Amino acid sequence: MRPAVDTQAPSDDLSMELSIDAARQQALDWTSQYGYHAVIPALLFDPAGVPWAWVFLMLLAHEAGKNLWLMFAYGFVILYLVDHVLYALGVCGGRPLVRRLGRRFPGLEENFHAAEKAVQNREAIAVTFGRFLPFVGRWVGIGAGLANVPYLRFALYDALGVGITVFGFGGVASWVGRKTIDSPHFHTLVSGAIIIGCVATVGGIGWSIIKARQAKTMS
Numbered sequence: 001m002r003p004a005v006d007t008q009a010p011s012d013d014l015s016m017e018l019s020i021d022a023a024r025q026q027a028l029d030w031t032s033q034y035g036y037h038a039v040i041p042a043l044l045f046d047p048a049g050v051p052w053a054w055v056f057l058m059l060l061a062h063e064a065g066k067n068l069w070l071m072f073a074y075g076f077v078i079l080y081l082v083d084h085v086l087y088a089l090g091v092c093g094g095r096p097l098v099r100r101l102g103r104r105f106p107g108l109e110e111n112f113h114a115a116e117k118a119v120q121n122r123e124a125i126a127v128t129f130g131r132f133l134p135f136v137g138r139w140v141g142i143g144a145g146l147a148n149v150p151y152l153r154f155a156l157y158d159a160l161g162v163g164i165t166v167f168g169f170g171g172v173a174s175w176v177g178r179k180t181i182d183s184p185h186f187h188t189l190v191s192g193a194i195i196i197g198c199v200a201t202v203g204g205i206g207w208s209i210i211k212a213r214q215a216k217t218m219s
Helices: 011-045 052-059 068-104 108-121 123-132 136-146 151-180 187-219
Strands: none
Touching: 011 052, 011 068, 011 187, 052 068, 052 151, 068 108, 068 136, 068 151, 108 123, 108 136, 123 136, 123 151
16 A cells, blocks of 8 residues: 655744745845845835834845945934935925825825824834834834924934934844754754744734824714
């Protein structure tokens, strides 16, 4: 009697490994195609939450032969400048600009208003850490502009938030990458980090929903 052939789909662990390998290859492709400019899509194309594209890029920066400090400096300048451009749009364009953008790009207006409310309720925390909330976080700059946060305070809080993103997440990722990239436990470590990040992101969404409902009840 011939043994039964296992025709089941790959296990969840194998699927996770394949996903991690695909992300690893994407980061390597970016660095080979764009060089140091891979920093731009890695930091700006992420819809916020945990900056996974940046994390994977920095995990592999050493393997790709890139200067880490140059990538850190480039990433900080790019993200800081973009946040300041968004802040200027919020201050100068105000709600008329938000409405125009909302008509052209459905969904954006709601994100802008959510960012503005977050900044109004918790100015320092929202500008510094609100960037790690999905979707809303990408727009903390325009939210701060709409909420009329004084420029110097915004510049300080934003520098802290950008620093945490670039040096905090990126620094840990580059250190882990150097130590574990060839380790048999690499996939396990990255999978664990992804799970923790997803749980934190879901928790952040839940927290923002609860706060929004509380604000509606009080108004």
